[in-house]
Amino acid sequence: MSLPSSAPTMQACQSCGAGAPLDAHFCPQCTKILPLPRQADYFGFLGVPRKLNLDAADLERRFRSLSRQFHPDYFYNATPVERRASLERSSCLNDAYRTLRQPGARIEYLLKIEGLAPNGSGEAARQVPPALLEEVFALNEELAEIRDLREGGSAAGEWQGRLERARQPIEARRVEHEAQLQELAARWDAAVDRGATDGERRAVLDALRDRFLERNYIANLLAGIERELNS
Amino acid sequence: MNGMSKVVGIDLGTTNSLVAYVKDGVPAVIRDRNGDGLVPSVVSVAADDTIYVGREAQRRLLTDAKRTVYSVKRFMGKGREDVQAETGHFPFRVTGEAGGVLRIGVGDREFTPPEAVITVPAYFNDAQRTATRDAGRIAGLEVLRIINEPTAASLAYGLDKRHTGIIAVYDLGGGTFDISILRVEDGVFQVLSTNGDTHLGGDDIDVLLMDIVLAEMSSPSYGGPYVGPRFSGAADGAAGPAPEVIQEVRKAVIQAKWDLSEREETDIVITRSGTAEAVPYGAGTAEAEPYGATAEAVPYETERYERHITRAEFEALIQPIVDRTLAPCRQALADAGLEPSQIDEVVLVGGSTRIPLVGRAVASLFGRTPHSEQNPDEVVALGAAVQADILVTGNREMLLLDVTPLSLGIETMGGVTSKIILRNSTIPATGSEMFTTAVDSQTAVDIHVLQGERELVADNRSLARFKLRGIPPMPAGMPRVQVQFQIDANGILSVTAREQRTDVEQTIEVKPSYGLTDEEVERMLVESFEHAEADFTARLLIEARNEAEAVIQATEKSLRAPDFAEIEKSELAAGERQRIESVAAGLRMVLTSSDRETIQKWTQALNDATQHLAEVMLNRSVNAALAGRNVDSV
Numbered sequence: 001m002s003l004p005s006s007a008p009t010m011q012a013c014q015s016c017g018a019g020a021p022l023d024a025h026f027c028p029q030c031t032k033i034l035p036l037p038r039q040a041d042y043f044g045f046l047g048v049p050r051k052l053n054l055d056a057a058d059l060e061r062r063f064r065s066l067s068r069q070f071h072p073d074y075f076y077n078a079t080p081v082e083r084r085a086s087l088e089r090s091s092c093l094n095d096a097y098r099t100l101r102q103p104g105a106r107i108e109y110l111l112k113i114e115g116l117a118p119n120g121s122g123e124a125a126r127q128v129p130p131a132l133l134e135e136v137f138a139l140n141e142e143l144a145e146i147r148d149l150r151e152g153g154s155a156a157g158e159w160q161g162r163l164e165r166a167r168q169p170i171e172a173r174r175v176e177h178e179a180q181l182q183e184l185a186a187r188w189d190a191a192v193d194r195g196a197t198d199g200e201r202r203a204v205l206d207a208l209r210d211r212f213l214e215r216n217y218i219a220n221l222l223a224g225i226e227r228e229l230n231s
Numbered sequence: 232m233n234g235m236s237k238v239v240g241i242d243l244g245t246t247n248s249l250v251a252y253v254k255d256g257v258p259a260v261i262r263d264r265n266g267d268g269l270v271p272s273v274v275s276v277a278a279d280d281t282i283y284v285g286r287e288a289q290r291r292l293l294t295d296a297k298r299t300v301y302s303v304k305r306f307m308g309k310g311r312e313d314v315q316a317e318t319g320h321f322p323f324r325v326t327g328e329a330g331g332v333l334r335i336g337v338g339d340r341e342f343t344p345p346e347a348v349i350t351v352p353a354y355f356n357d358a359q360r361t362a363t364r365d366a367g368r369i370a371g372l373e374v375l376r377i378i379n380e381p382t383a384a385s386l387a388y389g390l391d392k393r394h395t396g397i398i399a400v401y402d403l404g405g406g407t408f409d410i411s412i413l414r415v416e417d418g419v420f421q422v423l424s425t426n427g428d429t430h431l432g433g434d435d436i437d438v439l440l441m442d443i444v445l446a447e448m449s450s451p452s453y454g455g456p457y458v459g460p461r462f463s464g465a466a467d468g469a470a471g472p473a474p475e476v477i478q479e480v481r482k483a484v485i486q487a488k489w490d491l492s493e494r495e496e497t498d499i500v501i502t503r504s505g506t507a508e509a510v511p512y513g514a515g516t517a518e519a520e521p522y523g524a525t526a527e528a529v530p531y532e533t534e535r536y537e538r539h540i541t542r543a544e545f546e547a548l549i550q551p552i553v554d555r556t557l558a559p560c561r562q563a564l565a566d567a568g569l570e571p572s573q574i575d576e577v578v579l580v581g582g583s584t585r586i587p588l589v590g591r592a593v594a595s596l597f598g599r600t601p602h603s604e605q606n607p608d609e610v611v612a613l614g615a616a617v618q619a620d621i622l623v624t625g626n627r628e629m630l631l632l633d634v635t636p637l638s639l640g641i642e643t644m645g646g647v648t649s650k651i652i653l654r655n656s657t658i659p660a661t662g663s664e665m666f667t668t669a670v671d672s673q674t675a676v677d678i679h680v681l682q683g684e685r686e687l688v689a690d691n692r693s694l695a696r697f698k699l700r701g702i703p704p705m706p707a708g709m710p711r712v713q714v715q716f717q718i719d720a721n722g723i724l725s726v727t728a729r730e731q732r733t734d735v736e737q738t739i740e741v742k743p744s745y746g747l748t749d750e751e752v753e754r755m756l757v758e759s760f761e762h763a764e765a766d767f768t769a770r771l772l773i774e775a776r777n778e779a780e781a782v783i784q785a786t787e788k789s790l791r792a793p794d795f796a797e798i799e800k801s802e803l804a805a806g807e808r809q810r811i812e813s814v815a816a817g818l819r820m821v822l823t824s825s826d827r828e829t830i831q832k833w834t835q836a837l838n839d840a841t842q843h844l845a846e847v848m849l850n851r852s853v854n855a856a857l858a859g860r861n862v863d864s865v
Binding site: 076087 | 632
């Protein structure tokens with residue numbers, strides 16, 4: 001779908017030399033396990049559509065069934081080529097299942113393979129999302145005052161109450177963002193189902209990306225408040 | 232396979248080792264003439280170089296303690312510094328790293344098969360796993376697979392009933408503690424999480440009791456002439472009791488510990504007769520004869536120590552040890568995303584779970600009576616045999632999906648660990664990180680691989696440092712070097728790298744601090760014991776030098792940093808730079824010496840001297856990052 005048109009669609013089986021589709025796990029000719037192509041896509045690898053609402057039980061069944069097909073324990077006496085392929089495929093399977101099992105990681109991965117990875121490396125985006133500037137500003141002021149209170153030896157009950165009150169609007173934003181993310185996920189899935197145009201998809205993904213980064217930022221803020229409370 | 236596979240499963244225990252194999256589809260422990268399957272994990276090298284293992288070696292603990300080695304599993308893959316505090320309780324000396332120690336374990340010729348599956352505590356790190364694999368290879372085994380003890384135990388339990396559900400395996404052995412939580416379905420045993428402590432077990436209980444007994448024996452009211460306040464572990468043992476006394480005490484308290492699992496009270500009894508040096512135990516019996524009950528041994532006044540102990544006293548004493556197992560249990564539950572009530576079955580493994588207090592603590596944590604139908608000493612070896620059978624016969628009834636117990640990462644700017652593969656990831660697993668260069672035409676980057684959960688590099692275990700070479704010369708920041716980490720099904724790491732713009736691939740040989748290459752193992756197999764130890768020492772010396780060079784380079788790099796002058800003015804104490812420079816110069820001077828400890832001492836000194844500077848630079852890079860500036864360079 002979003003692969004460049006020059007991307008190959010076939011690979012050569014290293015055991016018998018026959019051609020095999022890029023998304024096949026085993027050679028259709030000799031049935032030997034195939035090496036992992038360089039750009040494996042986790043959705044395709046697990047045989048599920050590139051959607052955000054996935055059936056957890058179905059995903060787990062696929063994981064177990066493919067584990068039984070790929071695991072290195074079952075290739076102990078095989079050729080080095082097959083053993084290598086078994087290691088690659090079971091590693092990819094484990095990585096894929098770990099990623100797609102968690103809704104947050106699933107969104108992040110979708111954004112990445114659709115070319116919308118959050119900028120910079122890793123989680124990046126330490127900049128305050130514009131939509132949250134007001135709250136973050138208010139929170140930082142409140143936190144500074146609370147720290148002053150604590151340093152001034154104020155009673156725990158007093159500053160904890162204020163911290164808790166400072167937390168509430170952020171928590172409300174988190175709930176709001178979760179709901180928006182779910183709605184956007186449903187819109188994405190619908191777009192996939194009806195074969196929407198690239199433009200429509202892109203619009204959903206852009207919105208998804210913004211909400212996702214904001215949600216992560218909010219999660220960090222909440223974790224910071226939590227640390228403040230427990231310190 | 233004629234119903235009988237030629238591979239075995241080995242449970243390499245701290246206290247005892249077992250060997251099992253699968254015959255006609257049923258795993259069985261290999262036993263000796265007396266029906267005994269437990270081989271004590273003890274090796275003794277007599278003065279005439281005769282090697283004793285197992286029970287015979289165990290007897291020699293009382294007669295030739297200094298030449299008899301036990302509980303070495305606790306030292307697997309550890310540096311001398313890691314275990315120094317503990318070695319005081321052992322009569323044998325831990326000198327240098329474990330060249331000789333690695334040899335023991337499975338050296339029993341009777342049981343030496345060509346291929347084996349060896350078990351390790353789930354919480355063993357990469358260095359400890361590699362050390363175990365090397366131990367097997369040096370003993371002449373082809374190690375098919377390293378599997379985790381709790382997982383092996385679950386495999387053995389899963390044989391009887393084809394159950395589905397969530398199992399917690401609580402494994403408290405002689406020296407190590409593990410907790411693993413597994414989901415079992417369709418014959419797939421999937422570990423969800425694991426946790427533990429590789430330095431917690433029955434040995435710690437023995438030490439508590441030994442401390443009490445040794446203190447009482449040396450008190451004025453007891454008045455034993457040869458007993459000091461506590462065995463210091465000094466080479467000459469000047470201040471402490473003779474090693475044989477320690478072993479007498481150890482034997483007596485272990486017996487008391489066993490008794491108290493069956494009874495409400497017991498007596499610790501230690502009797503001695505003979506001289507302090509020369510081997511009094513069992514003198515005069517035929518059994519003791521070959522071990523040097525020499526003619527010079529002057530009969531000694533018989534002495535007797537006796538102490539009554541109740542189960543309540545014992546439990547109060549060991550409560551802190553049992554409590555230490557509970558935090559890892561809770562962490563494993565949290566990592567699996569489960570409440571204790573969601574666990575369907577709890578299985579007890581390891582000899583120390585025979586202690587009633589342990590069973591009660593587990594029952595109260597999980598809210599259910601744990602299973603202990605299988606012999607807790609044998610269940611791990613049986614499971615290892617099942618796994619060996621799977622590998623060799625292609626039996627596909629069952630499949631183990633294990634996890635890596637500790638996160639794997641690399642060092643990034645400012646001494647911070649960046650995690651690449653998180654703990655409890657199902658293995659095999661991969662992870663990758665992109666590197667680039669900091670200066671134009673740079674053709675190599677340094678990579679430091681770490682294992683552990685902490686943020687700072689210094690708090691985690693250093694697995695390997697290597698230089699990634701062969702990067703095509705390009706402007707700084709242009710190369711895109713993807714370094715891929717691969718953990719295999721044994722939980723052991725390998726690394727490959729690829730420069731993506733030019734598609735140059737390079738497989739890096741990671742030299743873990745404690746691992747041996749195939750060639751080294753081969754050489755150690757053919758050469759003499761002493762020679763192998765010398766090789767080992769030489770390699771350790773090289774590693775110490777490499778480490779020292781790495782620290783010197785890092786220091787020089789910091790001192791040359793563009794903002795160093797500014798840092799020195801605003802953040803460093805007067806003379807701090809001069810001190811760093813003089814220690815660095817000192818380290819450079821000892822670098823060519825062949826005294827590893829001196830090199831290590833100076834390396835440590837330089838690390839200490841630069842610690843503050845490193846913190847300052849870390850803070851600056853964190854602040855820079857918070858200010859949105861890019862510090863993504865290595």
